[in-house]
Amino acid sequence: MKLPSFRTLFPAVTLCLSTTLLLTACEQQKTATRLPAKAAVLDIDRVVNYYDINHPVIGRKGMVVSQSEIASNIGAEILQRGGNAVDAAVAVGFALAVVLPRAGNLTGGGFMLVHLQELNKTIAIDYREMAPLAAVEHMFIDSKGDVDNDKALETLAAAGVPGTVAGFEYALENYGTMTLKQLIKPALEIAQQGFVVNDDMVRIVKKTQTLLQQNNETCRVFFKQGCQPYQTGELFKQPDLATTLQYLSEEGADGFYQGDIAKKIVLAMEQGQGLITIEDLRRYQVKELAPIKGHFNGYEILTMPPPSSGGVHLVQMLNMLEQLPIENIAQGSASMMHLQTEIFKRAYVDRSKHLGDPDFVDVPAKGIVSKTYAKKLSQHISHEKITPSSQIKPGEPSGYESPDTTHFSVIDKQGNIVSNTYTLNHYYGSGITIPGTGLLMNNTMDDFSAKVGSPNSYGLVGGKANAIVAQKRPLSSMTPTIVLKSGQPFLATGTPGGSKIITSVFQQLVNILWFDMNVSEATNAPRIHHQWQPDILYVEQNVAADSIALLQQMGYQIELSTSLGSLQTIMLKDGIYYGAADPRRPNAKAVAVN
Numbered sequence: 001m002k003l004p005s006f007r008t009l010f011p012a013v014t015l016c017l018s019t020t021l022l023l024t025a026c027e028q029q030k031t032a033t034r035l036p037a038k039a040a041v042l043d044i045d046r047v048v049n050y051y052d053i054n055h056p057v058i059g060r061k062g063m064v065v066s067q068s069e070i071a072s073n074i075g076a077e078i079l080q081r082g083g084n085a086v087d088a089a090v091a092v093g094f095a096l097a098v099v100l101p102r103a104g105n106l107t108g109g110g111f112m113l114v115h116l117q118e119l120n121k122t123i124a125i126d127y128r129e130m131a132p133l134a135a136v137e138h139m140f141i142d143s144k145g146d147v148d149n150d151k152a153l154e155t156l157a158a159a160g161v162p163g164t165v166a167g168f169e170y171a172l173e174n175y176g177t178m179t180l181k182q183l184i185k186p187a188l189e190i191a192q193q194g195f196v197v198n199d200d201m202v203r204i205v206k207k208t209q210t211l212l213q214q215n216n217e218t219c220r221v222f223f224k225q226g227c228q229p230y231q232t233g234e235l236f237k238q239p240d241l242a243t244t245l246q247y248l249s250e251e252g253a254d255g256f257y258q259g260d261i262a263k264k265i266v267l268a269m270e271q272g273q274g275l276i277t278i279e280d281l282r283r284y285q286v287k288e289l290a291p292i293k294g295h296f297n298g299y300e301i302l303t304m305p306p307p308s309s310g311g312v313h314l315v316q317m318l319n320m321l322e323q324l325p326i327e328n329i330a331q332g333s334a335s336m337m338h339l340q341t342e343i344f345k346r347a348y349v350d351r352s353k354h355l356g357d358p359d360f361v362d363v364p365a366k367g368i369v370s371k372t373y374a375k376k377l378s379q380h381i382s383h384e385k386i387t388p389s390s391q392i393k394p395g396e397p398s399g400y401e402s403p404d405t406t407h408f409s410v411i412d413k414q415g416n417i418v419s420n421t422y423t424l425n426h427y428y429g430s431g432i433t434i435p436g437t438g439l440l441m442n443n444t445m446d447d448f449s450a451k452v453g454s455p456n457s458y459g460l461v462g463g464k465a466n467a468i469v470a471q472k473r474p475l476s477s478m479t480p481t482i483v484l485k486s487g488q489p490f491l492a493t494g495t496p497g498g499s500k501i502i503t504s505v506f507q508q509l510v511n512i513l514w515f516d517m518n519v520s521e522a523t524n525a526p527r528i529h530h531q532w533q534p535d536i537l538y539v540e541q542n543v544a545a546d547s548i549a550l551l552q553q554m555g556y557q558i559e560l561s562t563s564l565g566s567l568q569t570i571m572l573k574d575g576i577y578y579g580a581a582d583p584r585r586p587n588a589k590a591v592a593v594n
Contacts, residue, residue: 047518047571047573047576047578048518048520048578049518052518052520052521053521054518054520054521054523054524054580055518055520056518056519056520056571056578056579056580056590057578057579057580057581057590057591057592058576058577058578058579058592059576059577059579059592059593059594060575060576060577060592060593060594061079061413061577061593061594062076062079062085062088062410062411062412062413062577062592062593063076063409063410063411063570063572063577063578063579063590063591063592063593064076064079064088064092064408064409064410064579064590064591064593065408065409065410065568065569065570065579065580065581065588065589065590065591066092066096066406066407066408066409066568066581066588066589067096067100067103067406067407067408067496067566067568067581067585067587067588068095068096068099068100068104068587068588068589069587069588069589069591070095070099070190070195071092071095071096071099071100071104071408072092072408072581072589072590072591073589073591074091074092074095074186074187075088075089075091075092075095075408075410075591076088076591076592076593077186078091078178078183079410079412079413079593080593082177083176083177083178083183083412084175084176084177084412084414084416085114085410085411085412085416085417085418086114086171086172086175086176086177086416086418087172087176087177087178087183088410088412088418089112089171089408089410089418089420090168090171090172090176090180090183091183091184091186091187092408092410092420093164093168093408093420093422094106094168094183094184094186094187094245095186095187095190096406096408097164097187097241098187098190098191098195098238098241098245099190099195100406101222101428101440102201102204102208102404102424102427102428103404103405103406103422103423103424103427103496104406104422105162105164105422105423105424105429105439105440105442106162106164106165106244106248106256106439107159107162107164107265107424107429107434107439107440107441107442108129108162108163108164108422108423108424108425108429108442108444109127109128109129109160109162109163109164109167109422109423109442109444110127110128110163110164110167110405110420110421110422110423110478111124111125111126111127111128111304111308111420111421111422111476111478111480112124112125112127112167112171112418112419112420112480113125113291113302113303113304113417113418113419113420113480113481113482113492114171114175114416114417114418115302115415115416115417115418115482115484115489115492116175116416117414117415117416117417117489118414118416120487122291122302122482123175123288123289123290123291124288124289124290124291124304124305125167125170125171125286125287125288125289126163126167126286126287126288126289126304126305126307126308126473127163127164127166127167127168127170127286127287127422128163128307128308128473128474128476129159129160129161129162129163129442129444129473129474130160130161130163130280130284130471130472130473131160131161131445131448131468131469131470131471131472131473131474132159132160132161132275132276132277132280132470133275133277133279133280133283133470133471134275134277134470135275135445135468135469135470135472136468136470137467137468137469138450138451138468139157139450139468140152140157140445140450140451140468141450141451146451147450147451152443152445152446152450153426153430153443153446154211154214154430154431154432154443155272155273155274155430155432156268156269156272156273156274156275156276156430156432156441157273157274157275157445158430158441158442158443158444158445158446159269159274159275159276159429159430159441159442159443159444159445160442160444160445160473160474161276161280161281161283161284162256162284162441162442163284163286164422165248165253165256165257166253166256166257166284166285166286167286167422168180169252169253170286170288171418174288180248180249180252181249181250184245184248184249185249187245188242188245188246188249191237191238191239191241191242191245191438192237192239192242193237194235194236194237194238195235195236196233196234196235196236197230197231197232197233197234197235197236198232198586198587199232199586200585200586200587201230201236202229202230202231202232204427205222205229205230206229207427208427208428208431209229211428211431212428212431213227214431215431215432215433217432217433217434217435218428218431218432218433218440220433221238221240221241221433221438222428222433238438239438240436240437240438241437241438241439242438243436243437243438244261244437244438244439247259247260247261248261256281257281257282257284258278258281258282261437261439262278262281262282263278264434264435264436264437265281265434265437265439265441266278266281267435268432268434268435268441272432274441283471289305290305291303291304291305291311291482292304292305292311292312292314292315292365292369293315293369294314294315294318294319294369296318296319296321296322296509296513296514297322297513297514298485299483299484299485299490299513300483300484300485300487301314301315301318301481301483301509302481302482302483302484303315303479303480303481303482304478304479304480304481305358305365306355306356306357306358306363306365306475307355307356307357307358307473307474307475307476308475308476308477308478308479309351309355309475309476309477309502310476310477310478310479310480310481310501310502310505311479311481312355312363312365312368312369313347313348313350313351313355313368313502314479314481314502314505314506314509315368315369316347316350316368316369316373316374317343317344317347317502317503317506318506318509318510319369319370319371319373319374320343320346320347320374320377320378320381321339321340321343321510321514322371322374323371323374323375323378323379324339324378324381326339326514331510331511331515331517331525332525332526332544332547333547334546334547334550334551335383337528337539337543337547337551338383338386338551338554339381339383340503340506340507340510340528341386341528341530341537341556342381342382342386342387343378343381344503344506344529344530344531344532345387345389345392345530345531345532346377346381346392346395346532347502348530348531348532348533349389349392349393349394349395349532350368350394350395350397351475352394352463352532352533353394353463353465354368354394354397354463354465355465355466355475356465356466356467356472356475357466357469357472357473357474357475359472359473360469360472361464361465363465364397367396367397368397370397373395373397376395377395385554386554386555386556388535389532389533389534389535390535392532404423404424404425404426404427404496404498405421405422405423405425405478405496405497405498405501406421406422406423406496406566407419407420407421407480407493407494407495407496407566407567407568408420408494408568409492409493409494409568409569409570410492410570411489411492411570411572411577413593415488415489415572417482417489417492417570418492419480419481419482419492419493419494420480420494421478421479421480421494421495421496421501422478423442423444423476423478423496424440424441424442424443424444425442425443425444425446425447426443426446428440429441429442429443429444430442430443444474445468445474447466447474447475447476448466448467448468448472448474448475449463449464449466449467449468450468452464452467477497477498477499477500477501477502478494478501479494479495479501479502479505480493480494481493481494481505481509483509483513488572489572490571490572490573491509491512491519491569491570491571491572492569492570493505493508493509493567493568493569493570494567494568495565495566495567495568495582496565496566497564497565497566499529499531500529500531500538500564500565501565503527503528503529503530503531503564504527504529504564504565504567505565505567507525507527507528508522508523508525508567508569511525512571518571518578519569519570519571519578519579519580520578520580522569522580523567523569523580523581523582523583524580524582524583526539526540526542526543526544527540527564527565528540528543528564529561529564535557536557536558536559537551537556537557537558537559538558538559538560538561538564539551539558539559539560539561540560540561540562540563540564541560541561563584563585564584565582565584566582566584566585566588567580567582568580568581568582568588568590569582570590577592577593579591579592
């Protein structure tokens, strides 16, 4: 919703306001501001003070953080049994497909970063969905030349070729220690025996009920008799999904891409005007890539390369911030939010032009993450004035070369790390369940630019680089990230949130790596978001009122936002694990291994 005039709502508070964005005395009194760290933090009492308001979960042999307490417990149990971070991550991924069906999945795709501490190596696993062979550039354009959003979101034509099962099997076979059967078993048992429906699941089903009830199979699988929704406290069993999991535990990814599950997917596609064929499934391939690397304030940033846009723009934004004089600007102040917003706009305008699947377009990733390019961009950022989005154009980074989702993080006792983000795109994907499987199909084709210059369902404007092409992977904002300090594991993080993912991860990293917040405090801190177009600054409702007023005085169009992101994060420091599950999502949980 649009924010009314601050002076109308709070006339008395305006007495505190300054005509500049220097931190006011009013801001200092009313917000938990913090200046940048001046010295390294070495002891546990300093990392987490007894009197802090926000406290992380503390462990000594590992940590798992996800959007589901059930899934986090499963991952922690795998670590207790001697599994490594990859083993635990795969178990968590399968469990989320059962207990968080709106985002956890076997028929979507995503990105996994894996840090192997003993080898001092970090790899990026791309298991993003792909456009089917029959996909064409203007497949979602109607007879009037407009984007048909219903077709792009609520039909089987909206489905990309799934990558999750192949991605999990690839990670396990190459970097895990346990068998697929062992790691599917906990999820299988929950699907068979059921789990208790919570308020969060009831709320999201109600929000998407109209979509879900359009499909008979979805009604049968995810609702009670008569397509009535489950209520809080009731037991929800998924026998079809249990059968699918049992089959996968025996047949592996081959069963999904060539066996019985593949046949069921293709039959549904044929009957529902979808595009995925048995040849599409057979051709699907996982890719192992080198991560995007950056450096900020003495820390090494490792994050996802294209076709994720998250990694390159996260590093780009950190680079721009590093060029600005921020030493005496407090965390949470209007001054800091203004500078961050100016940075966001410049990154997102570059995203609109330059980012796409590097197998199909030339993505100038090295140029975008260049500190020289960041210096050029930051020269045009003023501390006192905003730059309207209409005046910001994509840069030319090539000259500097020398797309609900869920995230989970795992660190084991050896210091191996997994940071994984995967998705069906929207809540429950297209809302269409493949008969006999218990599997909801994704609607990830919406992450392509259906029409150059037109926004997708997240409001992101895309260009030709992200146009639909057969076997191309759509652009994504997913930003699984790992941070090292002096070559040692320090942080694993990531979040859902569509277009808001990159800015959410950025703000948390700045809070930790620059302002020296503990991981829980940094996760809980209020967030803002701007994505160039529309020219609106979104602020969470707990952002300080006087800071909002100062930003309004500068000319920002501000809208109050629901929560931005859901960061699931682990910090490892001096042998102690600190886990923080974002309170913006109910039932998220950090589980320690001791």
